[in-house]
Amino acid sequence: MRSITELQVSTTCDGCPDSCCSQPYDWVYLTAEELDALSRASGLPANAFSSERVNAATAFQFKVLDLPCRFFDQSTGRCGVYASRPLVCRLFPLYVDPMTGDGMLLAAQCGDRLDVLEEPAPNISWSLEQYAQPIRDWVRTLWREAKAGVQRGDGT
Numbered sequence: 001m002r003s004i005t006e007l008q009v010s011t012t013c014d015g016c017p018d019s020c021c022s023q024p025y026d027w028v029y030l031t032a033e034e035l036d037a038l039s040r041a042s043g044l045p046a047n048a049f050s051s052e053r054v055n056a057a058t059a060f061q062f063k064v065l066d067l068p069c070r071f072f073d074q075s076t077g078r079c080g081v082y083a084s085r086p087l088v089c090r091l092f093p094l095y096v097d098p099m100t101g102d103g104m105l106l107a108a109q110c111g112d113r114l115d116v117l118e119e120p121a122p123n124i125s126w127s128l129e130q131y132a133q134p135i136r137d138w139v140r141t142l143w144r145e146a147k148a149g150v151q152r153g154d155g156t
């Protein structure tokens with residue numbers, strides 16, 4: 001059996017009728033750096049497109065993108081801040097849960113727009129292995145910032 005770290009997939013997102021960007025559910029977690037990058041790219045203040053959410057188990061305060069995402073252009077089906085989109089968006093349909101650290105492939109949302117590639121094909125695919133270190137760094141940063149928000153008690 002192949003492990004998820006060996007998986008190579010590609011998605012065909014143009015014209016996707018079930019674009020993950022327009023879905024109202026789940027949390028798109030953001031680090032402070034990602035929040036700043038989106039603010040710079042859009043010219044909008046952070047509170048125009050993001051919120052603070054508290055994890056019930058830990059009371060940690062996480063920054064999350066408001067959904068449906070305001071940067072998704074319904075007319076073109078494209079991301080309006082593509083070059084500055086956060087890691088969660090870059091990885092989807094791989095989803096990494098910061099609560100558990102588990103990675104899961106949400107293949108059902110993409111349906112037949114997702115192809116599992118037999119041969120590694122740089123430039124048109126990604127693998128968890130390629131992202132492993134950035135993901136670990138991202139989860140650590142999220143938790144550090146979420147915990148610091150609790151200690152300050154101001155959620156910033």
Ligand code: SF4
Nearest residue numbers: 013016019020110113
């Ligand atoms: S990642 Fe999947 S659900 Fe999202 S736009 Fe692409 S094909 Fe659609």
Ligand code: SF4
Nearest residue numbers: 021069071072079089
């Ligand atoms: S930032 Fe871009 S890729 Fe991410 S949810 Fe919004 S529109 Fe989609």
